[in-house]
Amino acid sequence: MEQLSEEDRRALRGSKFAPLPAPAPAPASRSQPRLAHPGGPMTTNKAAALAKFLERKLQQPDGLSSINPDLLELAVKNAKETVKASNGGGASSSGVKVRHVASFGDAQDQDSDAQDVKIEQKKQKKKKRKKALKNAKLKKFKS
Secondary structure, X not given: OOOOOHXXXXXXXXXXXXXXXXXXXXXXXXXXXXXXXXXXXXEEOHHHHHHHHHHHHHHOOOOHHHOOHHHHHHHHHHHHHHHHXXXXXXXOOOOOEEEEOOOHHHHHHHHHHHHHHHHHHHHHHHHHHHHHHHHHHHHHHHO
């Protein structure tokens, strides 16, 4: 061991440690976009955000000249596709439900309202089942 040169000692010492794995190459494009909850509803404000952006640009003196027409066309196309995808009963061709909101604060309010309605419907169904079971038991005792 003492006969080894300094470089050989460093090489020997370095060989004791496992080499670091090479980082996995990131896929350039995915077939489907990543979703927080796959299969769950997706909330978007693309159309509302685009409308607000264009409104703000139109109010500026040189607003329209500062917009790249190709990017504007692409943004309008994407917003239209999102709206079209959600028109068929709220589900796109991929099966993802798309909800459109003016802002995400509104989405939370709508969610709580929808949840309240669902809870009320569940309570009514439960009452109907109880009543039906009670009637069935009464009929059974009377026979």
